[in-house]
Amino acid sequence: ERLALQALDRADRLGVAGYVLGIARELTGDFAGSMRCYEAALKLLPNHGAVAGDLGRLAFRMDMPEIAAKFFMHYLQARPGDLEGVNNLACALRDLNRCEDAIEVLRPAINEHPAQPLLWNTLGTIMCSLGDGVTAVTFFDETLRLAPEFGKAYHNRAYAKIDLGDVEGALTDCELAISVAESAEDLATMKFGRATILLALGRVAEGWKEYEGRFSADLLEAPRFTIEGERWSPGMDLASKSLMICAEQGLGDEVMFANMLPDVIEALGPQGKLSIAVERRLVPLFQRSFPQITVTPHRTVSYEGRVYRGAPEIEDWSAIDLWTPMGTLLETFRPTVASFPNRLNFLVADPARVEHWRRELENAPTGPKVGLLWKSLKLNGERARQFSPFMLWRPVFETPGVTFVNLQYGDCSEEIALAREEFGVDIWQPPGIDLKQDLDDVAALCCAMDLIVGFSNATTNLGGACGAPIWMLTGASSWTRLGAQTYPWYPQTRCFITSDYNDWDPTMQKVGVALKARFPMA
Template sequence: MRRDTPHEGRKALAEARRLEAKGDLTGALSAYQAALDERPDDPAILTGIGRLALALDMAPAAESVLKRSLAYLPGEPEATSLLARSLSAQGRSGQAIDVLSEQVLADPLDARIWNQLGLLVAEQGNLASAETFLGEALRLKPNLTPARFNLGNLQMSSGDATAALATFLSIREGGLAARERAILNFSRACARLRLGDLARGWRDYAARNDPAFPGAAAFDIPGRRWRRGQPLSGLDLLLVGEQGLGDEVLFAGLVPDLLVRLGPEGSLSLAVEPRLQPLFRRAFPAAQVISHATVETGGRKIRRLATPVKSAAWAPMADLLPEFRPQADAFPERVGYLPPDPDRVAFWRRALGAELPGPRVGLLWKSGMMTAGRANAFPSFEAWEPVLRTPGIAFVNLQYGDCGPEIALAGERFGLKVWTPPDIDLRNDLEDLSALSCALDLVVGVSNATFNLAAAAGAPAWLVAAPDAWTTLGTDRYPWYPQVRVYACALPGDWAPVMEAIASDLRQNDFAART
């Protein structure tokens, strides 16, 4: 029989909370489990486990343990809010809203439930209702930090970066857990960059690699990390790709300038996603190009070198942005820095000519990470109808992932064929994908890995951007790729004017970049 040891349970619970505040989620989860072994009926411990399970993307486990917590303490606000989040994370938004609505009726003065309801409906794209619910939360409790933070995100999504930044700055960092502080700093970075304040924006953007930031990878790289202000001339530097593949391509635009700064006495090594190695080797023959590898240990992503390399210092790619891109006009008017294989470009031009009349336009409409919140930043495939109906245009599918339903919809509803190129893996064969993009007359789409690859290769490209796209850096253009034309959505979800503008320009065969 298990001996009841409440003192040990309290110690384990205190340790769990300490580790959670520090940002060590896997360590905290182990400590909560130890506390639960001693106090299996404690709803506070069960709620803590549910909270961590959600943070670690374990929504089904979170749902199970939170229901246990609520069985002991029905209607407890935090457990109820977390249960709704776990249901929403599993695609059961209707059930999540039912849970919160029932709680609002039971206790309409609980600001935490109004906040969670606002967050949930915002993720579904109902920003007007979200603003109402968050406003009620803040009326009931003006200093409720989660509601204030969610309001800032809502303002950012609505395209009002000025209001969003003011809201983020009104949140006091004292008392915030490490995870919450990192998320807040990253949100401030996005707002500042959207407004063109690159100096402070890049400073706050360092939060992306904060160990407490959700999803951040820890760099297990030997040697000294380069810091801004340290000399680059004559340095043997290792630059490590970070975040996703599209980010590595985007940030690589500074590599030509970095090579000049390092000079003949210095050297550059580039650790990139393995699929990018051939492109980077062609583009930067003066650099040593190797691959990095990301493993997950104890719920934490660790990025290491796949091949050892000697260097005097190393840095994540984006750490060089404040040095080389301190303001938007510091981006060079350089079109194409990852050139494709010219023989493959010629091959695809012949293949396209044999299959399709011109003009030939590549199409991209979604990201590989279409979570509930991210989906609001992308137009639905149905919204592309005015573009797809443009007469005389042959559309080519460049979209990776499962595109079968959308391709079928184009034929059934719009009466047209979107041609999918044969014998090419649109997710993994980046060499051929880059060449195909440059063989087209134009690439049109949202910002995903393929769009960045096409733009970095120098392909003419039109970008469909959400109101909160911080990468425009306070301009009406796209500084990262000077040939890219931006079609920005003015209001959340109002994609019709964007699509009509694209269709109009396509009808005029107006493929040249605006200057």
């Protein structure tokens, strides 16, 4: 880095020096600075394929697949047919849910270079994104035949096996991956993967212990907490302490992990104090649910390729003895499935707004009101496979006498039109509510439903936490079930479990039959 800076001091338009500086800064973890150097170098060296390739690789590493794809295309213009470039472009297209395009990019390369394990591995990941675990395993098998110590292939095959319900096989593969990991980042990723596999197996205490790996400094996406004070760890006494909890992960996890807050309050005792930082949209709901604790919004920012989370509205930290990320408490308070209480709800929807929505629902067509959720806003290639194609909801929509209510946030116009045209069903749209932003009101709306049917997303979790009746559609080895056939976080939940992400039809048929039985000739 020092030599590159010296060269740029003497000749600021020396593209090669800027490129070297970008490499050096990436190696030190300064991803934003590295990106700026690469971009400046590419302007000076527009025909230098390696610069475009590194820009694409870094953008992909920073979870920017659309930008990455453009740079990989630039790279391939300079180096047509380059195997690394082809593979990288296919990975970016996969993460943009352009799986067919990704396959077409790989096809000629595999035909010409059938002994290249990297290509078979990427093809396997595309099959996983498409929900075709069986074919994915075949491609990972071929990868490992060609390269028996290819750690990422073992790791990827583990996830394909999870999709197929072979959790023990997934654990074996994950441990093999760990034994031959090629980098610290790969090792951290694999160890965290092992934690979720242990949870899926029902080895809950072990799983939560290893779940702490989500904070590894070697994980690019791991959050860094900008919080002062001593950090609590399992085994430390909480009695009479002042504890601050920072919620973490996605919004659904913030809600789900709050399952243990009543137990944390009890452990602190009458002399203890609890503060919690949650997503800003959740503050009113948590304040109502836990009037004895201090609720504040957390703030999350991205800086130089890293994610930082803090609680800036807490001004006086001197009164706080300990703080902890919320998930760290799970090892102590939820070490087994049996340790989950049979508690109908732990969050409390606004009673006045629940009554408001019951009155509003009287304006909908007659019959039981069934809220529907069919997707998540975060649908990259890996997550998309966990959701049934909308056309497979036909058995549900064929239930007579039921009024279906849209609880799905985001743009749903295409699906609502499809339901009308293909199934003859008008999905009722609740008036005057933003289903993505008005989370306190969403919780109340959920509690006004006769039933909610859907996949695990933010709204399903809100409804479950507030005690609404939930039918959860889930995969064979979803780790959040903790190895159970039920959903421990929300005991009123009924699970409909698919054995194969590539074939949701049998599961959706079962949901349709169950719905007709739940509301016979409604």
